[in-house]
Amino acid sequence: MLAKRIIPCLDIKNGRTVKGVNFLGLRDAGDPVELATRYSMEGADELVFLDITATNEKRKTLVQLVREIARNISIPFTVGGGIQSVDEIEDLLHAGADKVSLNSSIVRDPELISRSAARFGSQCIVAAIDARSHGDNWNVYIKAGTVDTGKNVLEWCRDVARYGAGEILLTSMDRDGTKSGFDNHLLSKVAESVSIPLIASGGAGTIEHCIDAVTSGHADAILAASIFHFREIEIGDLKQAMARAGIPVRLVA
Amino acid sequence: MIAIINYKAGNLASVSNALERLGAPHVITSELDALESADAIIFPGVGHAQAAMQSLHENNLAGWLRQTKKPLLGICLGMQLFFESSDEGDTECLGIIPGRLRLFDNANVKVPHMGWNHFSSVGNHPLLAGIDEKDYFYYVHGYYAPVTEYTIATCHYDAGFSSVVARDNFTGVQFHPEKSGANGVKLLQNFLEFAGAQTGPKNKLII
Numbered sequence: 001m002l003a004k005r006i007i008p009c010l011d012i013k014n015g016r017t018v019k020g021v022n023f024l025g026l027r028d029a030g031d032p033v034e035l036a037t038r039y040s041m042e043g044a045d046e047l048v049f050l051d052i053t054a055t056n057e058k059r060k061t062l063v064q065l066v067r068e069i070a071r072n073i074s075i076p077f078t079v080g081g082g083i084q085s086v087d088e089i090e091d092l093l094h095a096g097a098d099k100v101s102l103n104s105s106i107v108r109d110p111e112l113i114s115r116s117a118a119r120f121g122s123q124c125i126v127a128a129i130d131a132r133s134h135g136d137n138w139n140v141y142i143k144a145g146t147v148d149t150g151k152n153v154l155e156w157c158r159d160v161a162r163y164g165a166g167e168i169l170l171t172s173m174d175r176d177g178t179k180s181g182f183d184n185h186l187l188s189k190v191a192e193s194v195s196i197p198l199i200a201s202g203g204a205g206t207i208e209h210c211i212d213a214v215t216s217g218h219a220d221a222i223l224a225a226s227i228f229h230f231r232e233i234e235i236g237d238l239k240q241a242m243a244r245a246g247i248p249v250r251l252v253a
Numbered sequence: 254m255i256a257i258i259n260y261k262a263g264n265l266a267s268v269s270n271a272l273e274r275l276g277a278p279h280v281i282t283s284e285l286d287a288l289e290s291a292d293a294i295i296f297p298g299v300g301h302a303q304a305a306m307q308s309l310h311e312n313n314l315a316g317w318l319r320q321t322k323k324p325l326l327g328i329c330l331g332m333q334l335f336f337e338s339s340d341e342g343d344t345e346c347l348g349i350i351p352g353r354l355r356l357f358d359n360a361n362v363k364v365p366h367m368g369w370n371h372f373s374s375v376g377n378h379p380l381l382a383g384i385d386e387k388d389y390f391y392y393v394h395g396y397y398a399p400v401t402e403y404t405i406a407t408c409h410y411d412a413g414f415s416s417v418v419a420r421d422n423f424t425g426v427q428f429h430p431e432k433s434g435a436n437g438v439k440l441l442q443n444f445l446e447f448a449g450a451q452t453g454p455k456n457k458l459i460i
Contacts, residue, residue, distance in 0.1 A: 074271060
């Protein structure tokens with residue numbers, strides 16, 4: 001059975017991890033490479049690095065960092081944050097990233113998905129979608145959740161799949177940061193709308209939340225940041241619990 | 254010295270990084286002279302079968318690959334190209350192993366098969382030393398190879414398929430050992446030992 005994946009997400013600014021990371025035994029908690037290596041050893045199935053640097057110099061730093069990460073870890077990783085063009089995608093993939101995640105840029109230019117998928121394959125193009133509820137529906141937000149596009153999330157999910165995205169990384173803005181559980185209603189609606197893998201994000205607070213996102217939300221993978229960074233949940237414990245709940249996971253000795 | 258074949262369909266950086274971590278000296282090359290002087294060959298591949306075969310032909314690599322006696326590891330599309338043909342672009346491949354690649358049925362499963370999966374069966378081969386059915390490896394592929402007499406490990410998704418193949422000096426894996434954590438490291442080490450055993454003790458491939 002294909003395993004359900006656990007994906008820690010690291011926010012990167014100027015080549016360093018942001019949000020104080022509360023790890024015992026790390027020499028430098030701001031060093032993305034050291035943190036990535038640690039997660040990889042603890043059983044993370046993939047990693048996502050989200051670059052939130054807002055300067056013109058960002059891309060050079062990011063490509064350098066991606067090269068360094070690729071030298072040091074032996075699990076797949078995705079890089080995202082402000083990626084606008086096929087050329088930028090090429091630089092990041094050549095530096096060793098396995099996938100890139102695209103968010104605001106594909107709302108402006110959906111064909112960026114098809115152009116990059118044709119060049120590099122759908123498997124490395126992740127459509128990141130920020131969703132906020134509007135009555136009975138959800139709208140797509142861009143620019144780090146500050147702008148409502150008015151687009152319907154379910155329609156946009158079908159669109160990105162049709163343009164050739166290989167996966168959807170779906171963040172519930174209603175739940176993000178609340179630790180009250182994933183939006184399983186939203187997840188299951190998206191899961192039945194598309195036939196590409198779905199990564200659940202936003203709301204993880206407990207092990208049960210993660211299990212529910214798979215069993216009720218039909219997510220293929222769970223992405224979270226603070227619960228892992230602050231050691232509220234150990235990846236090993238989470239995977240053991242998921243296995244006991246009958247979910248196929250990759251247990252690492 | 255290991256040679257990683259450089260053609261248009263390679264995931265070269267990841268494979269090179271993995272060998273670097275193992276301390277295995279290697280070059281990335283498409284030159285036949287360099288391939289001839291290497292002790293073992295890694296044949297990576299991602300992307301479309303037709304484009305990959307075209308690139309092999311353009312670099313005069315297809316003929317060389319078919320006749321080489323050097324220990325060789327095909328990875329992902331590299332392994333798939335060992336087979337006779339593929340439904341992907343109706344492509345004629347290298348024909349080292351009989352059979353045709355087919356696409357998983359997206360009416361039943363999500364395509365591509367992407368993520369961590371374990372084996373359905375594991376045979377006896379130096380490449381698989383210390384590896385068993387419950388060990389997970391990282392896969393990314395839409396087309397799958399049939400199970401043949403040269404299959405030494407199988408995996409199941411929508412259909413059962415060849416996960417690891419071996420015929421004489423040719424070995425191939427459908428998954429990405431360079432992205433499969435500790436299990437992937439073990440498999441690459443096994444290949445280096447398999448290659449070292451084939452080329453003689455003087456050619457120690459791990460420093």
